[in-house]
Amino acid sequence: MVTTVPPHVHEGQAALVGKLAERGLLAPPWREIWERIPREHWLPEQIWVQRPDRCEPVPVTDADARYRLTYSDSPVxxxxxxxxxxxxxxATSANSMPSMVARMLGLLGLQDGMTVLEIGTATGDVASKLCLRAGDGKVTSVEIDAGLATQARANLARAGLAPAVHVTDGAGGWAPGAPYDRVVATCALRTVPAALLRQLRPGGVLVAPLVRDFASGLLARFVKDATTGTVTGSFHGGASYMPLRAHRSTVSSAVDGTTPRHCHALLDGQPDDFTDPAFGLYAGTRLPGVHMTGSPGRLFLWDGAGAGVLAEEGWAAVYGRGRDLWQELLRVWQEYVTGGRPPLGDFGVTLTEDGELRTWLRTPDAVVGPAHTVPTPRP
Structure with missing residues (x-):
């Protein structure tokens, strides 16, 4: 049985679920599942709110602040x-943004009797929803952090649930339970580990956020062809998740010098146009190794070798010797515009046997590659 909680907690959960349902994110039977266990159930005493530069602890004595964060559509x-x-x-673990979790679960297409592997147990919240949909005996979850796994098991037990939770690196999945009908990663992947592809049943579906060097991450849904074993994927909007620990970036964002080499005046729409998820996918594929972060009115590019660009307040300041990343970005942007500014849904991806991503535009044979090897795409 779920531990008894104060009525206002259930009210908060009902309001949160209602907002998700209004957005069309909770098809039956997911709404009932979300209503079963309040989000508060999964949270430790100390939680933090994500700020732009660091995480800020929520005082354990500030019940109102905790309640507002818990029942908002925000990661905790x-x-x-x-x-x-x-x-x-x-931040190194979180109870994910509710709308993002709802999107991921909806993309799984989970049906009665299916087996599921979750990568990244964290608090146990997503595992609980999988259990309530598929049954305890159908759900396996792996977590690299032993302390988090112990707490997740306790949270799940208090909810009357007992999926198999194993302490191991998610990159290896869990072979003893394979094959799985569905695999879902609640951490971002730079590539899809080959072990997960092997453990996915032919005809199975894998849903995961992909961490990208350029711009924000993307939510992807992959299907393993039941006949050929080929794994192809589609993109379903942006997704910002903490990366699998083995996939954390080690590339330095330092640039050479403190004075810009030169500056370019920004045009209308810049730099915000460049943070669109579809363009981010295209540009990141055309400019491998170039990293970008952005917020409204501000953009920072770097290549890990000392070159960088800071674009804000009307100017793009170019730093470092060698590459002018701003001019490279503008050339790729012009390609993208000439190609009709294809939306995210026009792109797809095929996975190689080792999990590397091969991005394509509209058809699998129209592979998008590095800028020096691939011609401009046409509408």
Missing amino acids: VTQVDDGRTGGPGV
Whole structure:
């Protein structure tokens, strides 16, 4: 049985679920499942709110602030700095944004009797929803952090649920339970680990956020062809998730020098046009190794070798010797515009046997590659 909680907590959950349903994110039977267990059930005593530069702890004595964060459509950070004290306050585990979780679960197409593998147990919240949909015996979840796994098991037990939770690196999946009809990753993947592809049943579906060097991440749905074993995927909007620990970036964002080499005046729409998810996918494929972060009115590019661009307040300032990343970005943008500014749904991806992503536009034979090897796409 679920632990008894105060009425206002159930009211908060009902309001949150109602908003998700209004957005069309909770098809039957998911709405009933979401209503069963309040989000508060999954949260530790200390939680954090994500700020632009670090995580800010929510005072344990501030019940109102906790309630507002818990029942908002926002991620709730549940661990910083991999559980170490005295660190910079970087989020390393969270109870994910509810609307993002709802989107992912909807894309799974989970049916009665299907087996599911979850990568990244975290608090146990997503595992609980999978259990309520498919049954305890059908759900396997893996978590690399032993402390988080222990707490997740306790949370699940208090909810009357007992999926198989294993402490292991999610990149390896869980071979003893394979094959799985569905695989869902609640951490972002840079590539799809080959082990997960092997453990996915022919005809199965894998849903995962992909972490991209350029712009924000993307939510992807992959299908393994039942006859050929080929895995192809489609994109379903942006997704910002903490990466699988083995997929964390180690590329330095430092640039050479503190004074710009030169500056370019920004045109209308810049730099915000460049943060569109579809263009981010295209540009990141055309400019491999170039990284970008952006917020309204601001963009930062770097290549890990000292070149960089900071675009804000009407100017794009170019730093470092060698590459002018701004001019490279503008050339790729012009290609994208000439190609009709294809929306995200026009792109697809095929996975190689080792999980590398081969992005294509409209048809699998129209592969998008690095800018020096691939001609401009046409509408």
